[in-house]
Amino acid sequence: MQTEKVVDHIVNWLKDYATKAGVNGFVIGISGGIDSAVTSTLCAKTGLNVLCIEMPIHQAQSHVTRAQEHIKQLSERFDNVSDTRTDLTPVFEEFKTEVFFDSDQATVDMALANTRARLRMTTLYYYAGLYKLLVAGTGNKVEDFGVGFYTKYGDGGVDLSPIADLMKSQVYKLGEFLEVPESIMKADPSDGLFGDTRSDEDQIGASYPELEWAMNMDYQGKNIDDFSDREREVFKIYKRFNTANNHKMIPIPICEIPNIFI
Incomplete structure (x- = not known):
């Protein structure tokens, strides 16, 4: 793969799409994983406004630490990057008081995991509407078109998908080229939807x-x-x-x- 040319192609595609749509830039949920790190860096390279959002829900501390490290590094590298943190844990807990759990525990756990993703999608679109931004998806080709490892209308609810035609291994190559923090490059991929450190491989x-x-x-x-x-x-x-x-x-x-x- 011609990494530099792929990066330039995606950055130009993002900038062209946003310009034609008449928006100010992009909003992205930052998880502490490779996909959101690469996507946010690509968006930052457009020169348009980029809002990075942390949206913890009983998040594992290692995920939080990596997300904050990436946001700090990205903000120092690009003056068009801003960030905010929306703690969705109270919202999630309040939601749980208003629904019933009439199923086995595994089914309930999966339904709640998908609810976390959908709360985050709602948050991203709130800020997208507030600041006239596009929600940038972070799914790669294996997740989006291979195993479907994402939440419908959760992390799958986006305006555009910059890295969805790249395999996970190719995303890592972009991450190295884009100088994504080493802690993220070495971390086991995880969707972070269960409040612990289980990896994607553990689930799949x-x-x-x-x-x-x-x-x-x-x-x-x-x-x-x-x-x-x-x-x-x-x-x-x-x-x-x-x-x-x-x-x-x-x-x-x-x-x-x-x-x-x-």
Whole structure:
């Protein structure tokens, strides 16, 4: 990959899109992970306003520390970057007092994890409306189009996706080029939706390099019978997530009414 040319292409694309949309810049949720760090840096390089927002909800301290380190570094490097912190923990706790938990614990935990992501999306769009900004998505190609590892109308609710055509390994290459803090480059990827330090690999059962491999094999038309041992297991994991989350990756189904009924 020609990293510098990819960076320039994305930065120009972002600036052109924002200019044509008549907005002032971008707003981004900063998680302490590689995807939000790379995306916010790309947005900063446009020269347009960039608002970085921390939105903790019972967040693991390691995530908070990395997010703050990145925001500090980015603000020192770019004078068009500003930041704010919106602690959503009280909002989340109040929400929990108004709903019921009529299901098994695992299902409740997942519903609440997705609620965290949707509260953050609401916050991002509040500030986007306030300052005439676009919400920049932070999803990569494996998450957005491979396993669908994101929350519908949560972190999937964005105005534009700068890195969604890049594999996770390519995002890391951009991170190195863009001088993302070493602590973020070395951290295990995590969605941070459960208030602990569990990684994406802990949840999915496969690493991003493995998922990239499986995604490429799927694109080549391979099936599970083409593999054995760990490769077979990884491909099975990939296909399970890809199938279950396909509803996130396609346009919302519309019930079209026959003309004779209208």
